[in-house]
Amino acid sequence: xxxxxxxxxxxxxxxxxxxxxxxxxxxxxxxxxxxxxxxxxxxxxxxxxxxxxxxxxxxxxxxxxxxxxxxxxxxxxxxxxxxxxxxxxxxxxxxxxxxxxxxxxxxxxxxxxxxxxxxxxxxxxxxxxxxxxxxxxxxxxxxxxxxxxxxxxxxxxxxxxxxxxxxxxxxxxxxxxxxxxxxxxxxxxxxxxxxxxxxxxxxxxxxxxxxxxxxxxxxxxxxxxxxxxxxxxxxxxxxxxxxxxxxxxxx
Amino acid sequence: xxxxxxxxxxxxxxxxxxxxxxxxxxxxxxxxxxxxxxxxxxxxxxxxxxxxxxxxxxxxxxxxxxxxxxxxxxxxxxxxxxxxxxxxxxxxxxxxxxxxxxxxxxxxxxxxxxxxxxxxxxxxxxxxxxxxxxxxxxxxxxxxxxxxxxxxxxxxxxxxxxxxxxxxxxxxxxxxxxxxxxxxxxxxxxxxxxxxxxxxxxxxxxxxxxxxxxxxxxxxxxxxxxxxxxxxxxxxxxxxxxxxxxxxxxxxxxxxxxxxxxxxxxxxxxxxxxxxxxxxxxxxxxxxxxxxxxxxxxxxxxxxxxxxxxxxxxxxxxxxxxxxxxxxxxxxxxxxxxxxxxxxxxxxxxxxxxxxxxxxxxxxxxxxxxxxxxxxxxxxxxxxxxxxxxxxxxxxxxxxxxxxxxxxxxxxxxxxxxxxxxxxxxxxxxxxxxxxxxxxxxxxxxxxxxxxxxxxxxxxxxxxxxxxxxxxxxxxxxxxxxxxxxxxxxxxxxxxxxxxxxxxxxxxxxxxxxxxxxxxxxxxxxxxxxxxxxxxxxxxxxxxxxxxxxxxxxxxxxxxxxxxxxxxxxxxxxxxxxxxxxxxxxxxxxxxxxxxxxxxxxxxxxxxxxxxxxxxxxxxxxxxxxxxxxxxxxxxxxxxxxxxxxxxxxxxxx
Numbered sequence: 001x002x003x004x005x006x007x008x009x010x011x012x013x014x015x016x017x018x019x020x021x022x023x024x025x026x027x028x029x030x031x032x033x034x035x036x037x038x039x040x041x042x043x044x045x046x047x048x049x050x051x052x053x054x055x056x057x058x059x060x061x062x063x064x065x066x067x068x069x070x071x072x073x074x075x076x077x078x079x080x081x082x083x084x085x086x087x088x089x090x091x092x093x094x095x096x097x098x099x100x101x102x103x104x105x106x107x108x109x110x111x112x113x114x115x116x117x118x119x120x121x122x123x124x125x126x127x128x129x130x131x132x133x134x135x136x137x138x139x140x141x142x143x144x145x146x147x148x149x150x151x152x153x154x155x156x157x158x159x160x161x162x163x164x165x166x167x168x169x170x171x172x173x174x175x176x177x178x179x180x181x182x183x184x185x186x187x188x189x190x191x192x193x194x195x196x197x198x199x200x201x202x203x204x205x206x207x208x209x210x211x212x213x214x215x216x217x218x219x220x221x222x223x224x225x226x227x228x229x230x231x232x233x234x235x236x237x238x239x240x241x242x243x244x245x246x247x248x249x250x251x
Numbered sequence: 252x253x254x255x256x257x258x259x260x261x262x263x264x265x266x267x268x269x270x271x272x273x274x275x276x277x278x279x280x281x282x283x284x285x286x287x288x289x290x291x292x293x294x295x296x297x298x299x300x301x302x303x304x305x306x307x308x309x310x311x312x313x314x315x316x317x318x319x320x321x322x323x324x325x326x327x328x329x330x331x332x333x334x335x336x337x338x339x340x341x342x343x344x345x346x347x348x349x350x351x352x353x354x355x356x357x358x359x360x361x362x363x364x365x366x367x368x369x370x371x372x373x374x375x376x377x378x379x380x381x382x383x384x385x386x387x388x389x390x391x392x393x394x395x396x397x398x399x400x401x402x403x404x405x406x407x408x409x410x411x412x413x414x415x416x417x418x419x420x421x422x423x424x425x426x427x428x429x430x431x432x433x434x435x436x437x438x439x440x441x442x443x444x445x446x447x448x449x450x451x452x453x454x455x456x457x458x459x460x461x462x463x464x465x466x467x468x469x470x471x472x473x474x475x476x477x478x479x480x481x482x483x484x485x486x487x488x489x490x491x492x493x494x495x496x497x498x499x500x501x502x503x504x505x506x507x508x509x510x511x512x513x514x515x516x517x518x519x520x521x522x523x524x525x526x527x528x529x530x531x532x533x534x535x536x537x538x539x540x541x542x543x544x545x546x547x548x549x550x551x552x553x554x555x556x557x558x559x560x561x562x563x564x565x566x567x568x569x570x571x572x573x574x575x576x577x578x579x580x581x582x583x584x585x586x587x588x589x590x591x592x593x594x595x596x597x598x599x600x601x602x603x604x605x606x607x608x609x610x611x612x613x614x615x616x617x618x619x620x621x622x623x624x625x626x627x628x629x630x631x632x633x634x635x636x637x638x639x640x641x642x643x644x645x646x647x648x649x650x651x652x653x654x655x656x657x658x659x660x661x662x663x664x665x666x667x668x669x670x671x672x673x674x675x676x677x678x679x680x681x682x683x684x685x686x687x688x689x690x691x692x693x694x695x696x697x698x699x700x701x702x703x704x705x706x707x708x709x710x711x712x713x714x715x716x717x718x719x720x721x722x723x724x725x726x727x728x729x730x731x732x733x734x735x736x737x738x739x740x741x742x743x744x745x746x747x748x749x750x751x752x753x754x755x756x757x758x759x760x761x762x763x764x765x766x767x768x769x770x771x772x773x774x775x776x777x778x779x780x781x782x783x784x785x786x787x788x789x790x791x792x793x794x795x796x797x798x799x800x801x802x803x804x805x806x807x808x809x810x811x812x813x814x815x816x817x818x819x820x821x822x823x824x825x826x827x828x829x830x831x832x833x834x835x836x837x838x839x840x841x842x843x844x845x846x847x848x849x850x851x852x853x854x855x856x857x858x859x860x861x862x863x864x865x866x867x868x869x870x871x872x873x874x875x876x877x878x879x880x881x882x883x884x885x886x887x888x889x890x891x892x893x894x895x896x897x898x899x900x901x902x903x904x905x
Contacts, residue, residue, distance in 0.1 A: 022497055024497070122502075125502060125506070126502020126506070167744075168502075168504060170744060170746070171505070172326075172327065172329065172508075173746050174746065175508055175512070176276075176326045176327055176361060176365075177361055177746070178360050178361050180512060188542075189542060189543065192544055192642060192644065192645050192646075193542075193642070193644045193645065195641060195749070199358075199360045199361060200358070200359075200360075200386075200389070200391070201358050201361065201748050201750075202538075202748065202749045202750075203746065203747065203748050204641040204745070204746075204747045204748075204749050205744075205746050206654070206744050206745045206746075208744060209744050209745070
C-alpha cells in the first residue's frame with residue numbers, strides 16, 4: 001500500500017494529538033513513537049503550513065489551533081470508524097481499515113456515522129472520541145442503529161452496544177452488574193425511577209445513567225418505524241399513541 | 252517492606268490463629284454466614300450495606316483457632332470509593348489465610364468478576380452460594396461439581412434464610428485451597444504486568460495483583476502503597492508504569508475487564524443450566540407492583556396500617572398481660588410489707604427504681620419493642636425496604652438526598668448510629684452532611700418508632716397522623732433548607748441492584764427479634780435502673796423540684812407542657828425508650844392532654860440525637876460538626892415545638 005505524502009502528514013498530526021492527550025511536547029518522543037515513519041521534512045512542512053509551532057532548536061512541538069482542528073477531525077474519523085467496525089460490521093482488522101478510512105471521509109459523512117452510532121464518546125479501546133458539531137447539537141437521526149436505553153418503552157428488551165460515558169467509575173459499576181456491550185437488558189419501568197433487568201437481577205438507576213447505556217435498536221420489536229416505512233408525524237395513529245401514552249403516564 | 256514488618260509482628264499469632272475473611276458483593280449474605288459460623292448475631296437484612304464495620308470473632312475449626320472477619324461489601328478490588336478501601340486494605344495488610352466469598356446465586360454472573368480478582372490474589376478460597384432456593388424457582392441450576400473443578404476451590408450452597416450446614420462450612424474452610432483462574436490477558440497486558448511486577452519492591456506481597464491494579468489506574472492504591480512503603484521505594488515502579496501507559500494506547504482497566512468478563516462468561520456458561528419455568532411467582536409480581544407508583548403507595552399504606560395495628564393491639568395485649576400477671580401482684584406484694592415510706596418510695600414510688608426502671612423496661616417498653624422488632628425484621632428480610640427506596644428516589648433527590656444517600660437515610664429507621672456510619676460511602680461532602688443531619692434530626696429509630704406509635708395510639712389515631720406528618724415535614728423542610736444553603740456538590744449518580752421480594756423466614760426473624768430484645772435488655776436495663784435511681788436521688792435531695800421551678804418558663808410557658816415532663820427529658824438524655832415509657836404512663840394517668848402528648852412525642856424524637864449517634868457523627872464528620880449539628884438540632888427543636896404548639900392550639904383549641 002503506497003502511502004501518499006498527504007497521508008504521512010496526517011499520521012504525524014495524529015501522533016501529535018496522541019501526545020497532546022498525554023501532555024507530551026518533545027520531538028524526541030514523537031521520533032520514538034513514529035519510528036521509521038518519522039520524517040523531519042514533514043515536520044517542516046507542517047510548520048510551514050501553520051499547523052504546528054516548533055520550540056527552540058526544534059526540540060518541542062505543539063499543534064496550532066488549525067493543526068489541532070485538523071488532527072481532531074482525523075482522530076474523530078479514526079475512532080468512529082473503529083466503533084463502526086466493531087459495533088456494526090462485527091469486527092475485523094480495526095487498525096488497518098480505520099487508518100485507510102480516516103483519510104478519505106468527508107466531514108459530513110463522519111457526522112453522519114456519529115449520529116448513526118448515537119454519538120459515542122469512546123472508541124472500542126476506551127480512548128475518547130473528540131466531540132463533533134453533531135454531538136453538541138445532540139442530533140437524532142431519522143434512523144439510527146444505536147439508541148439510548150431511555151428510548152425504549154417499559155417492557156422492551158435490547159442488546160447493549162456500549163456504555164456511552166466518560167466516567168470510568170460509572171462504567172466500572174455498570175460492568176460489575178454485567179451491564180456491558182453484548183448484554184441483554186430489559187427496561188422494566190421508567191417511572192418513578194428507571195429499573196432495568198440484566199442477567200437476572202433488577203437494577204435501579206438514574207435517568208442520566210440510563211441515557212448513557214446505548215443499545216441496539218431491536219428491529220422486529222421496535223415501536224419506531226424504519227425510515228422506508230416512516231409514518232409522518234401528522235398520522236392520526238401517532239396522535240392516538242401519544243394520547244394513550246399520556247393517559248398511562250398520568251396514571 | 253512494611254508488609255514484611257507486619258508479617259514478623261504477626262508471626263507468633265499467625266501460627267496460632269488463622270484468619271478467615273468473609274467477602275462479597277452487597278447483600279449476598281456475608282453476615283448470615285458469619286453468624287452461622289460464630290454463633291454471633293450481627294444484624295442481617297435483605298438490604299445492601301447493612302454491615303458497615305468489620306466484625307471479628309474467634310472460633311475453633313478442626314482443633315485450630317480461627318479468627319472470622321465479617322466485612323462490609325465490596326464490588327471489586329479495583330476501587331473507586333473510600334468505603335470499599337477498608338476491605339481491600341484489610342486483605343492486603345492482614346493477608347487472611349482463607350477468603351470465603353459469598354455469592355447471591357441470583358447474581359451469579361456478577362459475582363464471578365469479583366471471584367476472578369480474588370482468585371488472582373492466590374489466597375485459599377471457599378465459595379458460598381446463597382439463596383439457591385430463589386434461583387431454582389426461576390429454573391436456574393448451578394452445577395457445583397463443574398464449578399469446583401473449574402475453579403479448584405470448595406463450593407457450598409445454602410438456602411436463603413435457612414441455616415447453612417455449619418459443619419460443612421467449617422470442613423470447607425479446612426480444605427480451602429488456592430484456586431485456578433485461567434484468564435488470558437493477551438501478550439501486551441501480560442507483558443506489562445510482568446514488567447511492573449519485577450519493578451515492585453522484592454519483599455512486597457500480592458505483587459502480581461498490585462501490578463494489575465496499578466495498570467488499571469486504581470486511584471486509591473497508589474496513595475495506599477505510598478503511605479505504607481514511602482514514595483522512594485515505589486519510584487522505579489512508577490517510572491515504569493508511566494512508560495508502559497504511554498507505549499500502549501487505550502484504557503487498561505477496560506481491556507483487563509474485557510478479558511475477565513470473557514472468562515466469567517465462559518465459567519457461567521459451563522456451570523449454569525436454565526430451564527423454562529411456568530411463569531413467575533407471586534413474589535415476582537409483588538416486587539413489580541411495589542415499585543410502581545400507584546400499587547407501590549397502596550402497598551406501603553397497607554403495610555403501615557398493619558404495623559400500626561399490630562403494635563397497638565398485640566403489644567397492648569401483652570402489656571396488659573404482663574401487668575396483670577407480674578407487675579400488679581409484685582407491686583401489691585411489696586406494698587403489703589408496709590415498708591418505711593422512704594424504702595417504699597425507693598422501690599415502687601413514682602420515681603421508684605422498680606417502677607421507673609424494671610417495670611418500665613420489662614412491662615411497658617419490651618412488649619412494644621418485641622412486636623415492633625418482629626415486624627421490622629420481616630421488612631428487613633423480605634427486601635421490601637430497598638424496593639421502596641426505588642419508588643421514592645426522585646422525591647428524596649429534591650430534598651438534597653440523591654442516590655446512595657437514600658439507602659443510608661432509610662437505614663436510620665433501624666438504628667441511627669448504624670445509618671450514620673453507613674454514610675461513609677458518600678463521597679460528596681454536601682450529600683453526606685445533609686444525610687447525616689437528616690438521620691440525626693427527625694427520623695425515629697426502630698425502638699422509638701414502635702414506642703411512639705404505641706403512645707400516640709392511646710391518644711388517638713389523629714395524633715398519630717399529626718406527629719408523623721410533622722416529622723416528615725421537618726425532614727423535608729430541613730432537607731430543602733440545607734440543600735439550598737449549602738453550595739456546590741457535583742451531581743452524583745445512582746446505580747443500585749434491587750433484590751426481589753421474598754417471604755421472610757419466620758425462624759430467622761424470630762431469632763433476630765430475640766437477639767435484639769436480649770441486646771436491649773443487656774444494654775438498656777442497667778441504664779433504666781441507673782437513671783431511675785438518679786431521678787429518685789434528685790427528687791429526694793430536692794434538686795428535681797428546684798430544677799422544675801427554674802425551668803418552668805421554658806417547659807410550661809414556652810412548650811405548654813406540665814413541669815413534671817422534666818422527668819421525661821432527663822430520662823431521654825439517658826435512653827429514649829425510658830422516656831417514652833414514662834410518657835406512656837403520663838398519658839395513661841391523664842397527666843398529659845391531647846396536644847401535650849403530641850408535643851412530648853415530637854420533642855423526644857427530635858430534640859437531641861442519642862449519645863451513640865453523636866459519637867458516630869463525630870467519627871464521620873469530625874467533632875466540630877458533631878457538636879454544631881447537635882446544638883443546631885437542639886435549638887431548632889425548641890422553636891419547632893413552640894410553633895407546633897401555637898398551630899395546634901389555634902386549630903384544635905387549648
